[in-house]
Amino acid sequence: MNLRALFFVQLFVFSALAWGQTPSPSPSDVEKVEVTPSLLEVEVGQDVQFTAVAKDKSGRALPDKPSKWFSSPFEIAGSDENGRFHFVRAGTVRVGAIIGGKPGTARVLVRQEAVARIDVDLTSQNLYVGDTYLPMAIPRTWEGNPLHEVGIQWISSVPQVAYVDSVGVVHAIAPGTSQLKAVSKGVSSQEITLNVQPALASTFGIEPSVAEIRTGDVIHFKIAGEQTKLQVRWTISGNTATMTADGAFVAEKPGTYIVAALAGGHIASTAVHVKARGIRRQLELVGRAFVPDVQFAEQWIFGKYAYLSTISDRLFVYDISNPSLPKLTETLKVDARIINDVSITPDGSIGVITREGASDRKNGIIFLDTTDLAHPKILSQYTATVTGGVHSAYIYGKHVFITDDATGSMRVIDFQDVKAPKEVARWQVQSPLNESQIGRTRYLHDLQVVNGIAYLAYWRDGLVILDVGNGIKGGSPENPKFVSQFRLNYGELYGGDWVAGSHAVFRYKNYVFIGDEVLSTMSDIFSKERVPARGAVHVIDVSDLEHPKKVAEYQVPEAGSHNVWVEDDLLYMGYYGGGARILDVSGELLGDLYKQGREVASYWTGSAEGFRPNLPFTWGAQPYGGLIYFNDINSGLWIMKLGHSKD
């Protein structure tokens, strides 16, 4: 080869390689893969044969055959090697084939009625001629989520005895028996037997007779005397109040209300005067602790010390023996980007912090020696099975119950030997849709253990109750047993533009308080912009642990609930943009607690020098030693005390 030829050869090779063009693969003739039928609606259970044809740039069909058939998401449909698909779940799915390295797809809508079952809570109902009765039913998805926006039709088997009008009210018109059922989208509820008896000959009265109550107080009215088994339709007239089907009354506004009972063709009424609750008190600032340009997270107050974790790698320890002048005694730095949780054993000897974002990606939890509370030292860590990150931890005896970010499961860590902690149990909600279904989640966010019962705030899966040593289901820390679950429909509650779920949990008396965390999908916890938040606290009655039911809620308008602590009939919480809040949770709880005037105090924890200036972002609260400690992401620790009445 002469020099000229050598030069051009080299020039060619150099040119090819100089711009990083690795030897290109053989050019494929496949420009497009067409899968037919290209758009289809099918029903769950149906089989459909698809075909795929590869075409070149000119639109000419090529002889190449599919090297692979696929569906996405996987769990809605499956295929054989020849493109015959079987559809097993409702939803939208793309089915397709790869030819010559090029995929092509068709879109399939798989239909299934959204209502999987309809729950009714009665099997029979006694009525008298002339009675009206509003039956209640809840349609649910196959997962058990309530569908409040789905229409229900009620059908009476013998309308000559009891007929149902166009809005679902049952009218008892003649003695006899009729079967009542709710129907929606082809799904029927269990039947309710209506026993209609002749109209009552005598009238009746209402008890108790109440002179005066406060807003938020719950009164249970009932029919007096011998007629107590009557099916009663309760009505109220007055300013703003709630009356449940079983006669529970609670008012939101002061005023006089007339409560009427309709039953057996008769009516009785009574009046109740409601006065303002009058419990508002001042929250007085005692002291503050703050570090500039830091976002704070959880706190734990113990003895004369306050532990403050951060959305960073530091844990601050303050001496609060003089609460008006907290003094920083220690800054403990660990390998983490978020120390989301911190707590200390009741004897003060061991602390636990959770880690997320560690540089070695071994997050887990760290055990601290807190015998010298002013200067905690790292004792050990547990990362082996929870490297993906731990959000929350709850110490219960010699076990710490933790949330595993990676798998959305609860892990129980035995730290009897704190130098060698070990995992002894794990538990997670089971749902076939959790396996990669787009939009589905399994995310355990918070937990608390009280009297051997674990309460889990399980994000979209709501509240989960486990026996971890109580005995009700034979559970133990090493072998948690499912007790019950209470689900909320977060899509209905907050709509699609918010990331929402059960976030915080706290058991007190017969109630479990669940705080929702609801953040805008566009927000960023690391930016200095305001983080929009919403969310309510749901009050769940767990007097029957196996049948939890929602009875009340607490929602500060246009603010986002976060962590909750309840003690001595007062609920303390950080309400994100709503600042520090204290709520009266004495007595029975029913209805909208905010509107009932049950708020005792609130405080705006914004600060000019805060991470986000003049914006409260209150994380949580802890009452301790007669004071209340509120921790704010933006502005640090606020030490407060309840002052005099504002009413």
Add this chain to the structure above:
Amino acid sequence: MKSKVYSLLLFLSCLLWLGGAPAGASDTPFPLKTYWVYVLSESADEISLVRLDREGARVERRFKTGNMPSDLSGPHGIVVSPDKRYYYVSLGHGRPYGTALKYSSENDRILGQTTLGLFPATASLTPNGELLFVVNFNLHGDMVPSSVSVVATEDMLEIARIPTCVMPHGSRVNPQGTFHYSACMMDDLLVELDTRALKVSRHFLLTKGLEKGMAGSPSGENPMVHGAAACSPTWAQPSVDGTSIFVACNRSSEIVEIDANTWTLKRRIPARPGVYNLSVTNKGRMVATNKRDQSISIYDLTTGKELSRIPTSKKIVHGVTVSPDDLYAFVSVEGIGSESGLVEVVDLTRLEIIAEVSVGPQAAGIDFMKMTPP
């Protein structure tokens, strides 16, 4: 006379070939051309576009990624499409599953996304840009086999999740687009996927003394005990012609070369402690990041000799991408705790770091975007 001209031209072109193009004016280490790379910050949920030009290196754009407002999403892997119109980011964390995002490189807007497996990490594309391969690293404790997700990029559809082995990492497609390679850290395995059939075609046991190539899927036949991997491979890098696969043994600090045709061991190259990610140049060199050694190594692939060890200013050296003209390597360095991350720019001619750019904490996935002139 003509032969003298061609001799001169040949001589000059050889200079270019062997020494690389001049980096720029003689009084500055910086190039006349402009280069851009994308880098992810895993603990800040950030994407940074780093620019290198005659003025030096700097962050041109820095913006947020992720899909969990109050929690870390953990962006880990990034790959730019061959036509430079898109780039794809894997988010390691989720509830509990991770995500792949498709971005427009024109305006950094998200164009699509899909849910993947547990902790999706390294990502790569077929040469036509149609299929995205993301390893589901699943570093969350349980030593169970994980998978490689395959995503049809046009509509961001996960079309397959192919079971492989424990903690797969280092996703790379060969230049022909016919096979995908990943390494399983806890099984000492290199796994080859057929990108047309979307199934495992071969696997290779990397443990020293036990090297063996095998057909089909590794499930159930691996003699290694999970968690006792001697090699602990973290990267699988095809050569520029696809005939060899280089694997970084993070634990034993070696680079293992496998013949892709015969599926046999070619050689084991001694490397620095914690060799982690690899990238090859067109000119027969390899750039390796040394996670535990706080350094970058450059190897001559013909001899297997280390040409240079370049220390970095911070710890936890992570990813590397080489400019298509072979002149620069861009290396991500994680840092520890609240430390910022770094992108180190290595001049591959001078074999030295010429610029350092601070980015968000835990700088991880990095890929070359473009250069001018294109």
